[in-house]
Amino acid sequence: MQPAIPFTFPGIGADVGRLGALLGLGLRAAGWRAPAKPALLNLACGRADETGVLLAAVAARATDLFYLGIDLRPPEIAEARARWIPAAAPGWQLDFRAGDAARTDRMKQLPPFDFIFIRHQNYWHAPAVWEVLFKNALAALAPGGLLAITSYFDREHDLASACLLQCGAVRRAEVPHPHSRPLPDAPGKSVDRRLALFSAG
Numbered sequence: 001m002q003p004a005i006p007f008t009f010p011g012i013g014a015d016v017g018r019l020g021a022l023l024g025l026g027l028r029a030a031g032w033r034a035p036a037k038p039a040l041l042n043l044a045c046g047r048a049d050e051t052g053v054l055l056a057a058v059a060a061r062a063t064d065l066f067y068l069g070i071d072l073r074p075p076e077i078a079e080a081r082a083r084w085i086p087a088a089a090p091g092w093q094l095d096f097r098a099g100d101a102a103r104t105d106r107m108k109q110l111p112p113f114d115f116i117f118i119r120h121q122n123y124w125h126a127p128a129v130w131e132v133l134f135k136n137a138l139a140a141l142a143p144g145g146l147l148a149i150t151s152y153f154d155r156e157h158d159l160a161s162a163c164l165l166q167c168g169a170v171r172r173a174e175v176p177h178p179h180s181r182p183l184p185d186a187p188g189k190s191v192d193r194r195l196a197l198f199s200a201g
């Protein structure tokens, strides 16, 4: 699926292309395949730039799917809607909503999801909030579903993974990015530096 409008920044297309390959490695390592009609959640999705490669990696063969992106920030959600909803294949229901995914009452109103993705989780920015986000994500998984996270930093990835394990998640795969693009704004920061996949138990 090609974006209906170009990405905002140069380099994003290459980053998400590499992320698609990384997701393929992770899914193979976890031994997971999507069901025929998957439901997917992109949690704290921002602009959801990775929508095309995520759907290609997780659900390329699906003729019927539901994909929802949620983020706190309305402008990013509006951009995601403009970029991806017109690009959807027939039978693919894509939606993006501005909202607080830490609201457990609201999250419980959503259907169960076969695959939940949190790209560049931000655990150390607000550990208590992210613990709730992780618990809500695990509770939203369908039986046999997977939660995948990526991280900019090794230390943040380890802290987030420890939190998820503490919440009862089981790690199914852990994949360092072989070609992660370093970012100049902080030492040790790079795009999708680590990927981990978890089941709810």
Ligand SMILES: C[S@@+](CC[C@H](N)C(=O)[O-])C[C@H]1O[C@@H](n2cnc3c(N)ncnc32)[C@H](O)[C@@H]1O
Pocket: 043, 044, 045, 046, 047, 048, 070, 071, 072, 073, 099, 100, 101, 102, 103, 118, 119, 120, 121, 122, 129, 133
């Ligand atoms: C590091 S950014 C990553 C954004 C995007 N996934 C990416 O990789 O470009 C973290 C995102 O988490 C979102 N976020 C933080 N708390 C949230 C909450 N309670 N509910 C929904 N989104 C939240 C922020 O708005 C932000 O877009």
